[in-house]
Amino acid sequence: MSPEGFAGLPQAALFIETKHLSDRSGGRITWLADPNILYKTYSDYKIEEATMNKNKIYPRWFVILPLIIYLVFFLFPSALGVFYSFTDWSRMTSKNGLHFVGLQNYIDLFTSNKNYMAGFWNTIKFTLISNIVKIIPAFFLAILLNSRLKGKKFYRTVFYLPSILPFVIIGIVFSSIFSYNTGLMNKTLSAIGLGFLKQRWLSDPNMVWKSIFSVDAWRGIGYIMTIFLAGLNTIDDSLYEAAEIDGAGFWKKLQYVTLPMMRGPIMINLVFGITYGLKVFDIIYVLTNGGPGHKTEVITTYVFQLYGTGQYGLSTALNTILLAITAVIGVIIVKVMSRKGELA
């Protein structure tokens, strides 16, 4: 629809509409003398036509480029991975053609003495624990920073800071902080008279997961807190005032006002947290590289190792297991959220 078309509104049309309307008004045409009224009627009609033709205003081709890139570089490799997981693809065979081996790769994964299943359980463990130790403190931290507090802008900035740093950097810095003899952690403990708490933070099998969870919390809490803060901002103060008049204390207000109003942010944090946890790689790779022994291997570190040793079939099979887990969880989350209208 061009402006010319509109400016050149044919007189005939005006006439016809006038006539038509005048007929309906039973011959009393005095109010129709005002051309603005007709003008408006005409443009209303045009707008209606325009909105009906949404496919034209919101053209489908806007979606094509991202869709192609997403398909070729994201979904297609995943699908290809499922295919290759049933073959003997490796550094050696890739030249001589592939052979189907059925479920052999999966059987190998479950029965291998390298204990890939431990990597699987570690992934689940990391996802659960890392989210609990981040989301709950972040929630209360957000409430704290949403209350009357001097310097809260400064604190928000500082707490968010770690989540913008590269994992590699965080890994390197904390492997220095956790080193037994010269590390800042043990030195501080000795300095304040808690020397008996000194640990081999990253090489003691009983300590290493706790260290990883701490570093992960150090990095991630600020981001989660910020999402909660954005949610807390939208809660109307009058709700709290009403609750106070009814005599509600901190916990009652939390239970009956804050938590119900924060369903959205909690959901978002759970979704991002779960997907992050299942796909975790960088922080473990840089901090422990799966060690000591294979204590902290997760699915993705094994996928990378198998890629490095050229066992592509096994590697893609393991990745396919991860894909299946995330797909199931993803579909459940999307279903639940779309039913509650949180996605649309």
Place this chain on the structure above:
Amino acid sequence: MTKKRIFQNIIKQVVCIFLSLLVLVPLYMVVINSFKTKAEAARMNLSFPTTWVFSNYVDVIKKAGLLTGFVNSMIYATVATLVGVTISAMAAFVLSRNRIKVNRKLYYFFIIGLFFPVNYVTLVRVFQWLHLTNTRLGIILVFISSMIPFCVFTIYSFVESVPREVDEAAVIDGASPLQMFFRVDFPMMKPTVVTCFILQFMGVWNDFLTPLYLSSKSKLFPMTMAVYQFFGKNQQYWNYVFADIVLTIIPVIIVYFIGQRYLIEGTVGGSVKG
């Protein structure tokens, strides 16, 4: 103020100061040790250096190939973010405005990618087929593809808060869909779009996995990879490692402080509506 209030405030401040120290001390340690000699830095003290060795920075720029890394990171982050966020916004806009059945399906199809892991092993294969092995274009395309689900998801819900009437006005004024989108709607989506730009810029800058799988040439390494390699070879030179770290994180910290307003206010756009 009652006594109880004052007491509460003191507790709150103590908690916040303690947590701030937990965040800031490691960063302070990195910065202060980057100015020390090798021997002094190895002790990892928090004290000031006895002599300030500014030349660590010059040395490390020469030794660690930081300039190439910086240029690569800049290219990857800027190009991938600009293109990725813009095309995601276009898609999210159309999908959100015109919710016919196909488009709803497409939307779910996009956001399912939030959950999936990228299969880098087969991606290497796809790169061979498309002759993208060891090219910047390939790496950029992978970065774009992996930011699409998040951006579509974040922008989609924000589009609703842009009134439809502006579209109608633009259409009546004779704008083509592209003109309408870029002159009218895109500027009105600024809060969420800027948030996506910042988050994705930092995401690409910090990414480690993509270049780890997809580039075997150190010419293509971004800063994170360059730092990691340098760390692997020079573990005893903490002064250099820390100087390297400072140089790597300065760009993201600058972007963070420029865009902070948007991050705090619009981290998840419309999806926080409770």
